[in-house]
Amino acid sequence: MKFSILLSSSLFFAVSLAVPGSQGKGKERADFAQVGFSQENGGTTGGKGGATVTVSTGPALVTAVAGHAPKIVYVKGSLVMSERAKVGNNTSILGLGKDAAIDGFGLQIDKASNIIVRNLGIHHCIDTDAISATYSNNIWIDHNEFWSERSKGFDYYDGLVDVTKGSDFVTVSWNYFHTHWKTSLVGGDPEAGATESGKYHITYHNNYWRDLSTRTPALRFSTAHVFNNYYYNITAQGIHPRSGAQVMIEGNVFRDVADAITTYGKVIPADSPNSSPDGDYEPDGFANVLPDNIFHNAPTNITQVGTMKSVPYKYRHIYKPAKQVKEAVLAGAGRGKI
Numbered sequence: 201m202k203f204s205i206l207l208s209s210s211l212f213f214a215v216s217l218a219v220p221g222s223q224g225k226g227k228e229r230a231d232f233a234q235v236g237f238s239q240e241n242g243g244t245t246g247g248k249g250g251a252t253v254t255v256s257t258g259p260a261l262v263t264a265v266a267g268h269a270p271k272i273v274y275v276k277g278s279l280v281m282s283e284r285a286k287v288g289n290n291t292s293i294l295g296l297g298k299d300a301a302i303d304g305f306g307l308q309i310d311k312a313s314n315i316i317v318r319n320l321g322i323h324h325c326i327d328t329d330a331i332s333a334t335y336s337n338n339i340w341i342d343h344n345e346f347w348s349e350r351s352k353g354f355d356y357y358d359g360l361v362d363v364t365k366g367s368d369f370v371t372v373s374w375n376y377f378h379t380h381w382k383t384s385l386v387g388g389d390p391e392a393g394a395t396e397s398g399k400y401h402i403t404y405h406n407n408y409w410r411d412l413s414t415r416t417p418a419l420r421f422s423t424a425h426v427f428n429n430y431y432y433n434i435t436a437q438g439i440h441p442r443s444g445a446q447v448m449i450e451g452n453v454f455r456d457v458a459d460a461i462t463t464y465g466k467v468i469p470a471d472s473p474n475s476s477p478d479g480d481y482e483p484d485g486f487a488n489v490l491p492d493n494i495f496h497n498a499p500t501n502i503t504q505v506g507t508m509k510s511v512p513y514k515y516r517h518i519y520k521p522a523k524q525v526k527e528a529v530l531a532g533a534g535r536g537k538i
């Protein structure tokens with residue numbers, strides 16, 4: 201008996217060490233290591249090797265994430281924020297347990313690089329987004345939960361994860377996005393093609409998107425890979441490449457999504473303040489929709505088929521056929537899973 205227990209626990213450690221970032225129990229252990237465009241351009245390590253600190257108040261978080269020295273900031277409990285926390289370079293922000301959260305104001309990543317945010321709830325943020333990245337690069341946003349409420353209308357809260365002003369090399373994985381209007385925008389200005397084309401390499405995988413209106417995500421000028429996500433009850437525009445964005449879409453499940461994938465450049469009034477009553481128009485985007493996606497009550501409008509057919513990083517080792525995605529995402533996305 202004793203011998204076999206010892207054997208199986210040493211086997212457990214061997215497996216854990218062999219697959220960094222993998223967690224969970226027994227055979228169902230999922231591989232939660234970083235996979236995506238955040239691995240390019242030198243990679244994203246956050247505060248690895250730096251000082252560690254645990255914070256349990258909003259002001260302590262604001263202080264802890266400032267500055268560019270490598271640092272790992274653990275968040276304990278639910279923190280009420282009275283301002284946004286401006287995150288410096290080389291920072292990891294990691295929630296502890298199942299209920300770490302920040303409430304009221306979010307994280308501002310501006311002119312910064314090499315940032316990791318994991319296992320954190322970020323909700324009801326005013327004064328722009330739950331996480332906004334501007335002029336920044338190499339960001340990994342993983343296993344978080346983002347939400348607000350729908351009753352205040354589409355323009356009371358802004359985005360949940362917005363990546364704008366030419367930010368680049370971002371991975372958004374295993375997050376739970378819910379109960380919100382404008383979810384995730386990549387590229388904020390349709391007029392900015394001259395300076396922003398060729399930026400916005402971004403990966404979205406294994407996210408759970410539920411009870412949202414638009415932008416799951418919406419993208420301009422981007423090179424984006426969207427795989428193994430589960431979408432449920434999206435009431436307007438879902439994946440929305442426009443202004444020439446190229447998106448490769450594979451292994452996702454869409455259930456009850458009004459406009460599951462649209463490359464049509466029409467931006468509906470519930471997405472943005474509009475210049476005409478039926479919406480604004482900008483150039484269409486491109487979608488390369490690979491065969492393995494599942495659509496239930498989820499129409500698409502692909503006006504331009506894309507040319508994006510590969511990515512520079514390895515992902516096939518975590519890729520799942522679409523028929524396994526709902527179960528894997530419901531089990532693995534959000535807080536308290538790593």
Ligand SMILES: *[C@@H]1O[C@H](CO)[C@@H](O)[C@H](O)[C@H]1NC(C)=O
Pocket residue numbers: 268270289290312313314
């Ligand atoms: C901090 O981040 C910069 C990029 O902004 C990087 O060049 C540098 O190596 C990082 N420093 C450490 C100690 O990781």
Ligand SMILES: *[C@@H]1O[C@H](CO)[C@@H](O)[C@H](O)[C@H]1NC(C)=O
Pocket residue numbers: 268289311312313335336337
């Ligand atoms: C922090 O990162 C930004 C964006 O990459 C870079 O412009 C800046 O030089 C970095 N600052 C330091 C102190 O390394």
Ligand SMILES: *[C@@H]1O[C@H](CO)[C@@H](O)[C@H](O)[C@H]1NC(C)=O
Pocket residue numbers: 350379380411412433435
């Ligand atoms: C879909 O989302 C809307 C908006 O959050 C919500 O009011 C509605 O109850 C949801 N429907 C289902 C079936 O969950």
Ligand SMILES: *[C@@H]1O[C@H](CO)[C@@H](O)[C@H](O)[C@H]1NC(C)=O
Pocket residue numbers: 464501503
């Ligand atoms: C699909 O896109 C075309 C433009 O190519 C547009 O005329 C049509 O109204 C769109 N359909 C829907 C359902 O949005």
